[in-house]
Amino acid sequence: MIKRIAALLASLVACAALLAPAAHANTGGMEWDKFPVEKLHDTAALQRGAKVFVNYCLNCHSAAYMRYNRMRDIGLTEEQIKTNLMFATEKVGDVMKVNLDPRQAKEWFGATPPDLTVIARSRAGAGGSGADYLYTYLRTYYADDTKATGWNNLAFPSVGMPHVLWELQGVRRAVYEEQTDPHDHAKKVHVFKGFEQVSPGKLSNGEYDSTVADLVAYLQWMGEPAQTTRVKLGVWVLLFLTIFTLIAWRLNAAFWKDVK
Numbered sequence: 001m002i003k004r005i006a007a008l009l010a011s012l013v014a015c016a017a018l019l020a021p022a023a024h025a026n027t028g029g030m031e032w033d034k035f036p037v038e039k040l041h042d043t044a045a046l047q048r049g050a051k052v053f054v055n056y057c058l059n060c061h062s063a064a065y066m067r068y069n070r071m072r073d074i075g076l077t078e079e080q081i082k083t084n085l086m087f088a089t090e091k092v093g094d095v096m097k098v099n100l101d102p103r104q105a106k107e108w109f110g111a112t113p114p115d116l117t118v119i120a121r122s123r124a125g126a127g128g129s130g131a132d133y134l135y136t137y138l139r140t141y142y143a144d145d146t147k148a149t150g151w152n153n154l155a156f157p158s159v160g161m162p163h164v165l166w167e168l169q170g171v172r173r174a175v176y177e178e179q180t181d182p183h184d185h186a187k188k189v190h191v192f193k194g195f196e197q198v199s200p201g202k203l204s205n206g207e208y209d210s211t212v213a214d215l216v217a218y219l220q221w222m223g224e225p226a227q228t229t230r231v232k233l234g235v236w237v238l239l240f241l242t243i244f245t246l247i248a249w250r251l252n253a254a255f256w257k258d259v260k
């Protein structure tokens with residue numbers, strides 16, 4: 001148990017080390033887009049998100065504190081999980097690990113890809129929730145020949161992770177406009193103006209945004225699978241406490257009504 005806790009802490013540290021610069025690198029004042037939270041209550045969206053996660057993320061990133069059979073909580077049967085979502089193991093009770101050698105991964109990407117079990121929870125910040133950040137991050141990749149991977153990202157400049165969803169989104173380039181620095185009129189600055197589609201992907205822009213939202217919804221759910229149950233239970237607890245408070249108040253008034 002102690003080893004598992006230590007491993008989880010190490011995973012959180014790795015996530016922070018890899019992703020923390022994003023919170024401070026937006027010198028242009030970029031704001032995180034709002035994740036469509038209704039996706040968290042859409043079982044079909046969570047199932048689609050699980051499919052995207054297994055096919056595109058689980059190749060390099062693990063989710064070592066999540067078991068495959070926990071996906072029964074989003075309406076999948078064990079047979080569906082085994083048939084469609086299990087490629088690296090045979091037991092549905094196994095955790096979602098990858099066979100990628102950490103040393104090779106560090107050589108290829110500059111850092112070991114972090115575990116994603118609690119990535120959505122760990123990335124919450126002043127800009128919004130962790131889901132907001134991931135939703136923005138996965139939608140702001142663009143081609144950049146000056147980077148080793150050939151990709152860059154507005155939310156995380158000089159990111160080491162390549163754009164794994166590029167086949168779905170297509171290839172885009174960032175369009176910048178040269179403007180006078182408002183703080184020093186003798187200098188020029190490049191201001192981001194938008195994206196230009198270089199080649200189309202398998203999905204339209206709207207379809208891609210929806211797919212990313214499904215994926216982020218799954219990542220958010222995976223960080224706390226019992227979240228929906230906890231929220232529902234909390235409503236009932238508050239309702240019970242409200243009724244009990246009213247009863248206690250009336251009992252107290254009845255017990256003390258003859259005391260002067």
